Amino acid sequence: MSTFGDVEIDAFVAWFTTNGGCVDTQAMAITQIPDSGRGAIALCDIPIGHTLFTLPRALTLSTRTSPLPVLFGLGAWRVHRLHRGWVGLILCIMWEDAWAHERVADSDGADDTDTDTSTNAKWAPYIRTLPSTFDTPMFWSAEELGELEGTAVMDKIGRDDAERAYWENVVPAIKTSPVLFPPSHHDKWYTLDAYHCAGSRILSRSFTVSRWTDNGEGEGEDDHEGEDIQAESGANTVTSLGSAMEIDNPQQPSHEDAISVSDSEDEDDEGEDPSDVAMVPMADLLNARWGSENAKLFYEPLVLRMTTTKEIKQGEQIFNTYGDPPNSDLLRRYGHVDLVRLDAASSDSACGKNEDVKMSDDDAGTEVIDVKSTGNPSDVVEIRADLVVEVVRGFRSGSKKQDTGERIEWWLDESEDDTFVLPTLIPKNSDSLPPALISLVRLLLLPTPDFTSARSKGKLPKGKLKKGDTKDNEETFKVLDEVLKRRERMYAGGSVEVCIFLPLSW
Numbered sequence: 001m002s003t004f005g006d007v008e009i010d011a012f013v014a015w016f017t018t019n020g021g022c023v024d025t026q027a028m029a030i031t032q033i034p035d036s037g038r039g040a041i042a043l044c045d046i047p048i049g050h051t052l053f054t055l056p057r058a059l060t061l062s063t064r065t066s067p068l069p070v071l072f073g074l075g076a077w078r079v080h081r082l083h084r085g086w087v088g089l090i091l092c093i094m095w096e097d098a099w100a101h102e103r104v105a106d107s108d109g110a111d112d113t114d115t116d117t118s119t120n121a122k123w124a125p126y127i128r129t130l131p132s133t134f135d136t137p138m139f140w141s142a143e144e145l146g147e148l149e150g151t152a153v154m155d156k157i158g159r160d161d162a163e164r165a166y167w168e169n170v171v172p173a174i175k176t177s178p179v180l181f182p183p184s185h186h187d188k189w190y191t192l193d194a195y196h197c198a199g200s201r202i203l204s205r206s207f208t209v210s211r212w213t214d215n216g217e218g219e220g221e222d223d224h225e226g227e228d229i230q231a232e233s234g235a236n237t238v239t240s241l242g243s244a245m246e247i248d249n250p251q252q253p254s255h256e257d258a259i260s261v262s263d264s265e266d267e268d269d270e271g272e273d274p275s276d277v278a279m280v281p282m283a284d285l286l287n288a289r290w291g292s293e294n295a296k297l298f299y300e301p302l303v304l305r306m307t308t309t310k311e312i313k314q315g316e317q318i319f320n321t322y323g324d325p326p327n328s329d330l331l332r333r334y335g336h337v338d339l340v341r342l343d344a345a346s347s348d349s350a351c352g353k354n355e356d357v358k359m360s361d362d363d364a365g366t367e368v369i370d371v372k373s374t375g376n377p378s379d380v381v382e383i384r385a386d387l388v389v390e391v392v393r394g395f396r397s398g399s400k401k402q403d404t405g406e407r408i409e410w411w412l413d414e415s416e417d418d419t420f421v422l423p424t425l426i427p428k429n430s431d432s433l434p435p436a437l438i439s440l441v442r443l444l445l446l447p448t449p450d451f452t453s454a455r456s457k458g459k460l461p462k463g464k465l466k467k468g469d470t471k472d473n474e475e476t477f478k479v480l481d482e483v484l485k486r487r488e489r490m491y492a493g494g495s496v497e498v499c500i501f502l503p504l505s506w
């Protein structure tokens, strides 16, 4: 396979094919892509439905396939709570990393492929291709993070939770087994930095795949956006937003035990089975760009198959989807943002144009981009319900203020919306403000007798404005206007242009 002299990738491809993977080396190559690290390109025109590569399930790396949980002892694994969340897979990756590099050192610098395929360094050539530094906000200084104030990234970085799991679960676990985790490895391969690095590898590269069942359907496939079942029987798609599947690995008799490392009762808060999360070699070398997906990973009983979903011309990049998330998620998970041309004039539907954004030079010769005409069409503005409540409190007269608590309680019982999401690109002929937001504002503004009556009927105010120029509408608009202004002021990095259309009923 052409890798343009990338020796790490050459070793990886050799390992991949020796271990049952197949790549169409006439059709694709791995190369450096400007500003995106490595990526895959088409070596010839490739038709739709073409298999680019396949890999056996046993080549994916998860807590189901790694020998570590069994070697450590499944009971002890649970005692150290390594079966919850990502912490177990993080430890498996740190352990693979340690042995992938220490074994090379043991063999006087000569890479020993036989050793790599022995029990505890099976994924070594793959692990050596993975990044060990990241630009994601997890690694930003406090000052740099200040630039993200007001965005949805801030509440989702989760550094404190991650570090708690490291100190409470990982550190005590590695101290219990000097054979698996030699003390000489601790300061090099099991540091807090190494822990964050392994976590970031999972965040930016792991796949979520529904558990395989005999009838050819994945369990929980509705849990993940972007997973569509293909017409072809027995083929389900996998996205890089998620997890791994049941691994059939007859060479590892202990595997059945490993499955019990994590069962459905160990699902995390979002209902995901942590052992569904897996690293998928080769598939994770594909980059992504908004609206540009042209290949998808499908899972079949024995293999995972990367298949083209569009025609790809020679020289074009092969993109796998990350589900086209907003830039806040892209930055947090992958460390990059998507800037595509926004054609607001023809916004009948999502209106991004996915050609590359050209940069121009300013007077000082620095590359600049026109942020007004480029962006990510999936971007959103999140408005928390408590901001709405705060604004309404400022508007309401003293007598009405007393029952605000009751109104909020009723709202949460009935609608459960505590955050409202505004698209930054609004399709033509659609209401721009979320109906739930309008409903909440109207509820908070209702005169007390109307509130009492609405509650007795169990009917929240409608999520649209009344027809005509009523006082009710005027007040609702004042509140919405103030909410949007305050939300805008929360952004440290400047304002966001949100184009608000009046709801159709206005």
Ligand SMILES: C[S@@+](CC[C@H](N)C(=O)[O-])C[C@H]1O[C@@H](n2cnc3c(N)ncnc32)[C@H](O)[C@@H]1O
Pocket (backbone or CB within 6 Å): 035, 036, 037, 038, 039, 131, 204, 205, 283, 284, 285, 286, 287, 288, 289, 333, 334, 335, 336, 337
């Ligand atoms: C699944 S990996 C893809 C392979 C990766 N480029 C590599 O060199 O190993 C995802 C990472 O690739 C990079 N990436 C993917 N798509 C990108 C894009 N459109 N722009 C910039 N970086 C991108 C980001 O660093 C992201 O975390």
